[in-house]
Amino acid sequence: MLGASGVATKAGGRPLAYLRETGFAGRVYPINPRHRALFGFDCFPSLDALPEVPDLVVVAIPAEGVLPAVRQAAAMGVGAMVIYTSGFAEVGPEGGAAEREIRGICERTGLIVCGPNCQGIANLFNGLAVNFSTALSEGQPKPGPIGIVSQSGLVGALIASECMARSLGLGYLVSTGNEAGFEFADAVAHMTADPRIRVVVGYLEGIRDVARFRAAALRAREKGKPLVVLKAGRSSAAARAAASHTGALAGSARLHDALFAELGVMVEESLEDLVDAAVTLGAALPPPRGARVGIVGNSGGFNVLCTDDLHRFGLELASLSEPTRAEIAAHLPPFLPAQNPVDLASLPQADPATARALLQRVADDPGVDIVICCFGAIRAASAALTAELAAFARSAAKPMVAAWLASAPAGFVALSAAGVPTFTDPSRAARAARRLLDAAARPAGGAAPPADAAPADAASVAALVRQARREGRGVIGEAALLPALGRLGLRVPRMARVRTPEEAETAFAALGADGVAVKIDSPDIPHKTEAGGVALGIASPAACREAARTILGAVREKAPGAAIEGLLVAEMVGGGRAEVMIGIKRDPILGPFVAVGLGGVFVEILGDVAFRAAPFGEAEATALLRSLKAWPLLDGARDRPRLDVPALARAIAAVSRLAVAVPEIGELDLNPVLVGREGEGAVVVDALLRLAPAGAPRHGGGLMRNEAVEESGELDA
Structure with missing residues (x-):
């Protein structure tokens, strides 16, 4: 020392x-x-x-x-x-x-x-x-x-x-x-x-x-x-x-949550919750086989509160079998129903041994996976009851947690010392049951990221990034980016870059499309529609010329300081049944993540976005899509057509590999990606790339406050 x-x-x-x-x-x-x-x-x-x-x-x-x-x-x-x-x-x-x-x-x-x-x-x-x-x-x-x-x-x-x-x-x-x-x-x-x-x-x-x-x-x-x-x-x-x-x-909370979920790390929201998790998971309890809970208590009110919390935490109130209900009924007065949750009324204090026997009967029921004991105002018989509960817990084949409310403090200590996770609130007991289920559901081991982290051809995107860095630009727009993504293996529409309305008219004829979209080409305008920079469904060369003229005028008025590099004329992509956003977000500590959600304006309005650390494969990409609230829209809910999820998953996995192959990408937004019916594919129709800051910090120092001085006073030389 x-x-x-x-x-x-x-x-x-x-x-x-x-x-x-x-x-x-x-x-x-x-x-x-x-x-x-x-x-x-x-x-x-x-x-x-x-x-x-x-x-x-x-x-x-x-x-x-x-x-x-x-x-x-x-x-x-x-x-x-x-x-x-x-x-x-x-x-x-x-x-x-x-x-x-x-x-x-x-x-x-x-x-x-x-x-x-x-x-x-x-x-x-x-x-x-x-x-x-x-x-x-x-x-x-x-x-x-x-x-x-x-x-x-x-x-x-x-x-x-x-x-x-x-x-x-x-x-x-x-x-x-x-x-x-x-x-x-x-x-x-x-x-x-x-x-x-x-x-x-x-x-x-x-x-x-x-x-x-x-x-x-x-x-x-x-x-x-x-x-x-x-x-x-x-x-x-x-x-x-x-x-x-x-x-x-500290990084982004959502990115941390995504990483924790991927790795099976359990996350708590308060110090009390963290200690409750230690209490619950540190106990030598058998893992639950499912989410069905049997509740045994001495108060109908406590039991109802605990039942409400079961549903809040995604657990189920178990249905007891007829033999179990009959045995319970034999020991209860007629005014108490023999059903789950089981209200034992005064029995735990009057006859602790019988209370234990009924608890054992509930635990033995084939429809019960977890048992919660919920007892309140236990004083005179506290020692006898806690001894019975501890004895049951030591021999039980199913996990038990307890709520001990307004009762003798010695009983709380006795149950805790016996290895029973014990709490002063039914809600915390129900949350403990959820933790047991979550811990049991964590998969053993974990798959390593795919070894072939580089996509088929990331060189085209990397070249664009290097050029932008040399020119001092932090943004790459869709006019340059979409062709590079096409060489990467993603589907993109045919397009032409033009500078004048007259060139736009010529481009329409050259594309030979039934309809085109005309968009402003400017690194300073990420949201083109809001600046009047988009026209859709243009069906003739003359209309294309006029659309280009209108767009240029609107953008000069609404974004007068924006640098305009020209216009993009792209074929309209038909058959899209859903708009999806695929993105890259690079955290300075955690590295690259892929974001997936509903596209268009919905990504910001609804916030239904899922993240996963890159890189990963198509199976993980599909799981990411399944985690969205919007998954039923992709999967054909309510007789809607099933969409081409395999094609979308391939695109997401390719983007995840791109995130690793080109570390200079700070953010990438592919929005929208139009997803067709099964077999019709997924097409990227708009894209924007932001470069990561040059020399971004990756490590930091330590605590700001001197905790040694705070707790112990001046250090002794």
Whole structure:
């Protein structure tokens, strides 16, 4: 411990007190030249005065001494460091430069650094608690199946404190801070590899390396261990706060959600929900086989509230069989119906053993997959009833969660200690049942992106992008883009670029089409219709000339500053039964995503858009389409004709490969793509490409606030 303190309330002292209390079996060396011993451990004046090279060095000294200490530790062959100290990338360029050097040392030497600006790590299985959080001073937590990783030390400590209050066993508590050499994903990978861990919960502000995160999440999924995150920075204002708080770009909430869904990461919306997820998924419950729920309680009102929440969370109220109802009826007064939800009235307090027997009968019913116990105002018989419920839970073949409302607190503690996920609200119990179903439904493993990431011919689009970059243009319009997309393998209409109304008249004759569309060609007008820049259904050369003249006049009036490169005359594409939008959105951290939704004006009005990280194949593209609310329109709902979904899926998959093959694409909008009936194909009739900013940042720094000072006061030199 470099910067060790004799004061147990300081960052340099509290971990030493923890290590003494936990009976950690390893050798501990406090380093402080002003002391001979601290907390019963012999003290040393400097790092190079230690009797051996330590496996782990914990740093609690002012910022100016940290970089020399990292250099010295790396030269000595130290394996890992935990750096509590703040004052790095979160405070400005000078601190950022020091942090980058720490990262470089890690990359060159293999040194593992947690932090800087973190609260440290705790392995509760072996007592290695080098985390200065006050949560660990609330009582030594029992080792258990929950791993906690947080990019905010205080938030991680709060999660740990709540878990400990519910008698849950903790395996790890890791605060990653600025992540100079050890990231959120690294902690997840380590925890899920430990057979003693059942679930990993985490607070996440930003993903630093999406490839590492993807690998860790897929590994967790392969092992059947839920990874549950609370993602901060979802609103634009919160994203700005997260950028200043962690220095890591938060990215788009929808893109994060798409990535999480793809990887099987479960997402919660509040700290309370995150702790409830830890309670539920950390319990050793059998996985549910389906969504049918049996409710057993002592209040009709509580049961009704719980039933409402079942439907809200996409669960079903189970139908009990006739034998089950008959057995229940034999123990209930005539005024109580023997049906689900089962109202036991006063029976749980009057006869806890019979209440357990009826609970067992409901659980044994073949139509029930999950059981929720919902008990309120249980006091006199609390110990007897909770003992019966705990005994049932230990032997049950189906999962049970409990709501314990306005009842003896000791009963809540007893149920929690027995491994029953227990809550103070029927809604939270119903939500827990949904979590169990979601965790059971997560597919094992995950398919890797297709190896043939490059489309048939991305060179034409790449050449356009390079030319635009040389010319200082950030936008490529459809006149140049559509022919390039045609060479990529996407279907596009025949077209001609012209500069004058007279050339438009000639182009009409050359195309030999029954009808054409005339559009303005300007990189400054992404929405042509609003500027009067589109005319459809032009059926003669003379009409084409007049349409071109009208468009030029309208655009000069409505967009006087726009650069006009000419006009586009394109054949009208018939047979389209639906308009679809296919797009590319590149996040500076997460990389390229493909967006799919209803096209035309509906994409902005309805917002029915689905995202998936690129690249992917046609099967994934079809699944993306199925996730849309508009899917029935494509699939032939209400006797409508089925549309050419295979052709549309091929186009979406090709765009996903283009996103990877040409990383200079910041955004691409193909809108609309006209989709015909089965066998008629899908045609891209409008397109716009925006280049990604040159040299866009891909990594950031760490926390803005000094959490060490906030919780523990001034660091002891």
